[in-house]
């Protein structure tokens with residue numbers, strides 16, 4: 001057992017505060033990006049509408065300088081067609097659906113001016129200065145945050161996830177890190193306000209409500225299973241955080257698309273920056289699938305650890321109950337994606353409900369429910 | 379799935395009119411049988427419903443909801459006494475909840491009904507799927523579609539005439555390449571003018587899905603088997619004590635439904651020493667235990683050689699098919715009690731039950747062998763005794779810095795002779811006469827190690843000889859858990875396979891252009907979720923261009939490409955193809971051969 005180093009612990013707290021401050025600036029930059037881009041896109045839209053008033057919108061040559069207005073609508077039209085097809089034909093029909101159709105639709109649009117996040121969520125050529133600033137700040141915040149997590153680990157002489165304070169600070173770091181990692185391959189910057197906002201909330205909650213000085217672990221937590229089980233749980237939760245944000249946006253976007261398709265006013269201009277509901281659904285499905293595998297491991301390793309620590313691998317302890325509930329809800333989500341009439345909006349709701357269960361399991365269950373897991377260091 | 383079931387039952391209703399025309403008797407019989415058919419039909423309908431994907435989804439969500447109350451209300455299997463207390467505390471609805479089985483959620487009729495239905499649905503789902511998949515795996519890839527350009531991924535290649543690769547050779551080349559890439563390939567009409575091939579791969583996806591779902595059944599059965607054939611029990615061991623794995627060796631024993639006492643292997647385990655490390659570093663948690671370590675000596679069988687082992691939290695000892703877990707600990711003051719006659723009526727450690735911080739523990743001593751009167755003691759043990767100004771004593775530290783035993787004493791009939799079991803941690807003083815208590819003249823008893831107190835009225839004496847530690851161990855035998863683990867691992871393997879293997883079909887068709895060029899078109903189709911289909915199309919294209927030594931004819935798949943510009947510039951037909959790609963037969967529009975029309 002390593003000795004405790006309280007000075008390190010104090011450094012860690014300082015880093016956490018600095019990280020939270022940096023994230024706050026990044027958050028503002030992300031919000032600025034949303035506002036600015038939506039304004040720019042709107043201007044382009046108006047121009048495009050004027051220019052293309054003679055031609056049918058669907059025939060507007062996407063990516064030929066006309067820009068986002070045309071391509072977004074094009075993607076929307078695709079989405080509608082796809083959705084209609086899958087509604088009619090169910091799983092079999094879905095299986096035959098051209099899976100890369102949306103990707104292709106927007107490929108041509110890749111170079112379009114003003115196009116931000118395309119259906120494939122690849123980066124477009126256009127530069128968004130506020131978004132770049134925001135990402136740079138997020139990277140800086142994550143580096144400071146990492147220093148906070150590492151010094152915490154050094155201060156406590158063990159992995160930094162042994163109590164609520166540490167779950168929150170380390171969990172927020174993993175969420176941001178996963179977000180940044182995904183950003184390398186996909187332009188999910190439209191999720192920035194969401195993810196960074198959540199990270200700030202977690203850091204503040206940790207420092208205000210759950211602050212705990214560095215300390216040793218109770219014997220029940222001294223096991224390599226703590227390292228395995230909790231780290232996988234935290235990583236899966238980080239992925240669920242992303243898909244939660246995407247599913248929430250998907251609902252808003254689907255609503256907006258429907259309103260626009262019905263000839264209504266576009267009241268949610270800032271959603272221009274966000275890809276079509278179908279693209280959101282497809283990507284969040286893929287992330288959810290990874291996270292579900294992770295959660296399956298969380299559940300299994302938890303059971304193995306429970307067997308080691310308490311002599312039974314499953315006892316319907318409150319924490320176990322909620323871990324199971326989360327698993328079943330996401331299994332339901334995966335089923336929904338293959339069930340006629342349950343794709344799209346309903347699946348998104350399941351993804352959201354699943355995430356609410358994750359939050360509930362972490363906050364309420366840890367604090368207010370008695371069980372064998374009640375040693376979260378409060 | 380539902381369609382398939384519907385198909386099978388068609389013949390059944392037709393029987394009725396046949397019978398009806400035969401004889402009046404048969405007619406009557408048929409009438410009588412009608413309701414039966416109705417029931418049969420209804421059962422079939424119910425089965426179709428039950429095994430539908432929608433029902434599976436519904437039952438899954440219902441299962442999630444049904445599991446929740448078990449975390450809201452106290453559960454009997456976890457702690458029966460809390461349930462009893464809860465019912466007492468909530469007289470308005472405590473009983474009602476009980477009648478709804480809300481204190482036994484996970485063995486309740488409604489919870490069981492949901493998961494049993496779910497698993498029946500699962501079986502009804504997996505079996506037909508497995509059969510269908512077995513057939514699919516043994517049949518050839520589906521026939522080449524007339525228009526490959528309609529497939530989600532589509533592309534074309536042109537082999538120049540001077541390369542000397544005819545259409546038939548091109549198709550065998552493509553077949554070889556695809557085979558190497560793991561496709562199952564079937565070549566059609568390679569002696570004709572328009573040879574084609576169908577290829578398929580990724581059968582493992584469906585296999586993974588089936589393995590996953592079947593393994594879930596395996597997990598459920600293993601858990602059930604564990605409940606039938608397993609057992610568990612508890613025992614407290616003071617340093618020096620030995621536990622022998624027989625029914626009488628347990629303080630508490632919970633057998634599984636099918637338990638037989640012959641299952642118990644009579645191994646033994648002796649607690650030699652128990653050590654605790656307390657936190658002396660951090661301010662917030664000063665004095666909290668951070669390490670428990672029990673040195674034990676075990677024997678597999680009564681006459682086996684003894685073996686030294688270490689028992690720790692998170693690190694059980696395995697013995698005789700059971701696992702032994704360290705689940706509790708505390709202090710056991712050692713006392714000697716002499717009765718009124720001067721004889722030693724009791725001598726040994728007394729297990730003190732934890733009550734508060736720093737091992738503040740309660741002590742109950744019953745001395746049924748004392749004469750002329752039985753003696754009883756009740757009080758507290760404090761490892762580091764402190765007394766506040768108000769006279770309240772507490773323990774200042776978990777370590778034995780200033781151990782103290784404070785007791786009241788009683789004499790009379792302990793009521794043990796009646797034979798009814800008593801809680802060893804409680805002393806019923808109703809029928810006893812107090813000897814020592816703070817409010818009596820004699821006062822309470824306060825003992826430090828090594829000291830002796832003589833009871834009033836010549837009732838005897840009590841000596842506090844020293845302090846030992848004790849541990850609580852749980853002993854479990856669960857024959858199902860290994861199988862549960864195996865099935866769980868299988869399930870994960872199946873899950874990952876099912877999610878990440880992609881089932882794809884590829885078709886290639888070739889033809890010869892009148893000018894001698896060989897035209898190749900290919901199309902890809904995914905079954906199920908597959909976001910990498912475009913990448914696969916690109917890879918296959920790359921394989922084929924390498925094979926035929928074509929310049930890397932870079933073209934995004936899905937758009938028609940007539941090869942590098944230098945091969946195309948000659949004719950006007952390719953230009954046509956590029957303007958209206960999706961609705962034309964590529965080879966036909968460029969090659970325009972008579973045979974190709976016959977194909978369609």
Ligand code: HEM
Pocket residue numbers: 091330331334335337338428429430431432434438496497499500501503504586587590591594872873876877906
């Ligand atoms: C204990 C209950 C069940 C659980 C936990 C469960 C879980 C899952 C999961 C996690 C998946 C996605 C991974 C994969 O494709 O392998 C899945 C897929 C699937 N399940 Fe289940 N399932 C259950 C019961 C059922 C039942 C009763 C049916 C049949 C009615 C069923 C039919 C399917 C089908 C057809 C798929 C493939 C969907 C696709 O093509 O994406 N499952 N299941």
